[in-house]
Amino acid sequence: MKILITGTRSGIGKATEQYLAKQGHDIRGITGHKALDVSDRQAVGTYCRNLRATNWLPDAVILNAGIFPDDVGSGFSRANFDKTFAINVGGAINFIEELLPDMLTRGSGHFIGIASTAAFRPNALAISYPASKAALGLAMRGFDLHYRDRGVAFSTVYLGPIATEMYEGKKSTFVPNPEGVAIMLCKLLASKKTVVYYPFFPTMLSRVLTHFSDNTYLAIRKYLLK
Numbered sequence: 001m002k003i004l005i006t007g008t009r010s011g012i013g014k015a016t017e018q019y020l021a022k023q024g025h026d027i028r029g030i031t032g033h034k035a036l037d038v039s040d041r042q043a044v045g046t047y048c049r050n051l052r053a054t055n056w057l058p059d060a061v062i063l064n065a066g067i068f069p070d071d072v073g074s075g076f077s078r079a080n081f082d083k084t085f086a087i088n089v090g091g092a093i094n095f096i097e098e099l100l101p102d103m104l105t106r107g108s109g110h111f112i113g114i115a116s117t118a119a120f121r122p123n124a125l126a127i128s129y130p131a132s133k134a135a136l137g138l139a140m141r142g143f144d145l146h147y148r149d150r151g152v153a154f155s156t157v158y159l160g161p162i163a164t165e166m167y168e169g170k171k172s173t174f175v176p177n178p179e180g181v182a183i184m185l186c187k188l189l190a191s192k193k194t195v196v197y198y199p200f201f202p203t204m205l206s207r208v209l210t211h212f213s214d215n216t217y218l219a220i221r222k223y224l225l226k
């Protein structure tokens, strides 16, 4: 299968690129913002036109590139808020805009968006990240409702904590390595499920805790992390 992956310089993208290549897939990885800034609509357009010109159109696209900046720690930063949305949401939409028409013509294709359980509730220390992941998830699920019948599937992966550069919390058995995500994504390429939660226990807990108010959740979290 021809698979395009964004954000392969590190973490989940890098592990996924390596794992899927070992399984025999034909991978094109966009290493990071220095190789191609996914938030730059024109640059993404040029990149995709080059793919088309070389007759390399992906069967699946893993929209993994993302950032989690501090946007409120030293006062609200509108610039960081906008940048988060431009990369985490706009970066995915730029590829969908470019590659969806080809997939619809062909009658097959698969976009996978990497969202987060952070999407389920606000975070007092980071305003834009959870909001961007909520937006990404809802956009992907909307696309799926609209296009799946025409052969193009959209999957949303709600990840819990994964041990990468981005994760700053405590390491434990409940925080898998990015290789675990790569294996899950490989299965998802076959199943094309609309929504996936990974890893099981932390994401199940996050879903159950959505029934509590934000303040009660914070108190439970503080107690669990003591």
Ligand SMILES: NC(=O)c1ccc[n+]([C@@H]2O[C@H](COP(=O)([O-])OP(=O)(O)OC[C@H]3O[C@@H](n4cnc5c(N)ncnc54)[C@H](OP(=O)(O)O)[C@@H]3O)[C@@H](O)[C@H]2O)c1
Pocket: 006, 007, 008, 009, 010, 011, 012, 013, 030, 031, 032, 033, 034, 036, 037, 038, 039, 064, 065, 066, 067, 068, 087, 114, 115, 116, 117, 159, 160, 161, 162, 163, 164, 165, 166, 167, 178
């Ligand atoms: N780790 C977790 O706990 C966790 C949990 C839930 C969801 N996620 C999501 O999983 C995805 C991968 O994150 P990760 O944990 O593997 O973190 P990571 O190691 O920081 O990887 C993020 C990747 O995105 C790339 N990137 C960032 N901005 C970009 C831009 N403008 N254009 C192109 N590439 C860009 C980065 O490369 P450069 O730095 O070189 O630009 C890097 O390769 C993200 O979408 C993240 O939100 C992670």
